Amino acid sequence: MNQTAEQSIVSGVLEAIAEHRLKAGVKLGEQDLCEIYHCNRAHVRRALATLEAQKVVKLEPNRGAFIATPTPDEARNVFQARRAIERVIAENVLRKASADDIARLRDHVEQEQQARQSSERRNAIRLSGRFHLILGEMCGNEVLDEFLNELVMRSSLIISMYSASQAPLCGDEEHELIVDAIAAGDETALLERIEHHLHHLERSIAIETDNTSPNLKDILQPPSG
Amino acid sequence: MNQTAEQSIVSGVLEAIAEHRLKAGVKLGEQDLCEIYHCNRAHVRRALATLEAQKVVKLEPNRGAFIATPTPDEARNVFQARRAIERVIAENVLRKASADDIARLRDHVEQEQQARQSSERRNAIRLSGRFHLILGEMCGNEVLDEFLNELVMRSSLIISMYSASQAPLCGDEEHELIVDAIAAGDETALLERIEHHLHHLERSIAIETDNTSPNLKDILQPPSG
DNA sequence: CTACACAATATTGTTAACAATCACAAGTCT
DNA sequence: AGACTTGTGATTGTTAACAATATTGTGTAG
CATH class of the missing domain: 1.10.10.10 (Winged helix-like DNA-binding domain superfamily/Winged helix DNA-binding domain)
Known part of the structure; x- marks a missing residue:
């Protein structure tokens, strides 16, 4: 206990x-x-x-x-760190992925799609982040895996802060394309797709950069005055 | 307090x-x-x-x-993570380094050399790690900087565990070459030198990989039997 | 009616005492 | 002599009480 x-x-x-x-x-x-x-x-x-x-x-x-309430600057830094970490993780996974690993990834992607189609939003969000964590587990480097875990958590916070609540989380097929590249052993395509996927995720949320007003006046001021 | x-x-x-x-x-x-x-x-x-x-x-x-007592596996993972992180940090520094930054780096490298020549081993060790932390501070990404801090600490432990106490810590001039590449704005050379430097550091310490005997018998068995 | 000061409440910070566990040493038995 | 058991001291884990601080609500004066 x-x-x-x-x-x-x-x-x-x-x-x-x-x-x-x-x-x-x-x-x-x-x-x-x-x-x-x-x-x-x-x-x-x-x-x-x-x-x-x-x-x-x-x-x-x-x-x-x-x-925590990540600032826009922090958000950008987190995503840059993710690109750096996930790039190496992907390289490692590509090098050592077994047939079982690829099957597990394909199975997960299918679960993701089902959750999306069933509009189980909460579950879809969870699985979407989990995809990246599975790659982290597979990469054979615990240090990278731990960093990724932290970054994915922080990303989740960032997304919940800055993205519209109804916005589509991830491109449905981007994860699938990544698994395809791993299965095909195509490193160039894999790295490009990881990079693209994270850039896309970052850009899909509107990170306001000019939040320099720490007071609520501008936001909650009653319209009638 | x-x-x-x-x-x-x-x-x-x-x-x-x-x-x-x-x-x-x-x-x-x-x-x-x-x-x-x-x-x-x-x-x-x-x-x-x-x-x-x-x-x-x-x-x-x-x-x-x-x-902590890092295992050989953990040691390799830490160094792989460092290569990934420091690569991005170096790219960032190259992009935004001011003249003052470069002056600061050169000054630090000179301090390192002095500490080495004065055989202030303890200070030389500290400054040698600090060089990397300065790059982390300059890169403009706190997330990467924090990761680097953790990795450098863990590296310090690894070095103190696995390297001979009298071994030369770093190639004296490798840090200087890195600063040169930053000053020259040569990204290709910079990345290559960072990679080489970290590989060299990792290889300079003898990380035993075959420590599969968890018992002390083989090590401490009296020679007489 | 607003603004300020004050009091009451709730929450966090700090400390000390107590319980549980471990490491070591002495002693006992084979 | 060697291995096992037991007892003692030290260290960590747990709990509760107390102090300090922040938040909220109330009341009063302007």
Whole structure:
């Protein structure tokens, strides 16, 4: 119950972020988490420290823990880092993917399409991110895999912040094209498609760059004055 | 004194690792850290959690905190990740380096050479790692910079584990060649030199790959039988 | 009616005491 | 002598109480 408590909190929060149930800025009260996970504050605090280290939670002194609110700059940096990391991951996967691996990828892509067609939006979002994590698992480099995990989480936050709630998440067939390139052993096509896919994902969300007004006046000012 | 306490512990431990004062496997007792940094166990615990998240400290339940002991596999993974990250960092730096930046790099390289010539080994080690961190600061991408920080720390541990204590750390002039390529705006040369430098660093330490015997018998068996 | 000051409440930060576990050493038995 | 058991001390894990701070609500003056 010891490690389990902390890990339950961490993985619970991360899953909630991945499924866009937890949105940026939401407060994570210690008492609330204590009751939800039936543990004491020490465990909650440790879990929050771990989440802070992964940059998905911001700890403000004497105020509490909040889901991180990535800035536009941070968003761009995250996506650039993803392109760098996923490029190497793809190279590794291409080199060492077995027939089973490719079958697993194809199976996952099919699940994604079914979730989309069934309009299980929450599940579709989760599976869409999971595709990249599967590549991370397959690449044979735990360090890269851990980095990717963090980046995908942060991406999920960014998407939930900046993208329209009804916008299509991913090009449906882009993941499939990536698997095709892996199956064909075509490194040039693979790298190009990874790059294109991430650029497309980044551009599909409108990252406002000029959010220099930290006050709510411009947003919530009543129209009548 | 609050945030300072935890950050003092974290940065203190990281600096000690960077200078090879703290070696892999050393125990970090809570009581010891409390006395050294004049704080209570809660702060120490939080600092250790942060260090664990950065993979430089391993927390073993009911046993305590220990400086991480990277395996050969992990070592290779760290270096592969470094090549991927530092490649992008170098591209960014090349694109946006100012004259001041280049001057700063040249100044640093000169400090490195002086430290080496003065045989201030500890300082030379620290500066050698710091060169890469300066590139990270200059690249304009905090995400990449944070990843690099973690990787350089882990590399420092790896080097202190696997390299002979008297071995030359880095080729003296490799950093200088990198700065030259940046100053000349030569991307091809820059990327090649970064790649070469990291490969050279990795190969300069003898990472044993066949440590498949988990018992000490083969190693510590008295010769007389 | 607005703005400011003050009080009440809730939340986080800190500390200390207690419990559980582990490492080491002494002792016992074969 | 060697291996096993037991007991002691030290270290980590857990919990609760207390202090400090922020937030919210209330009341009063302008």
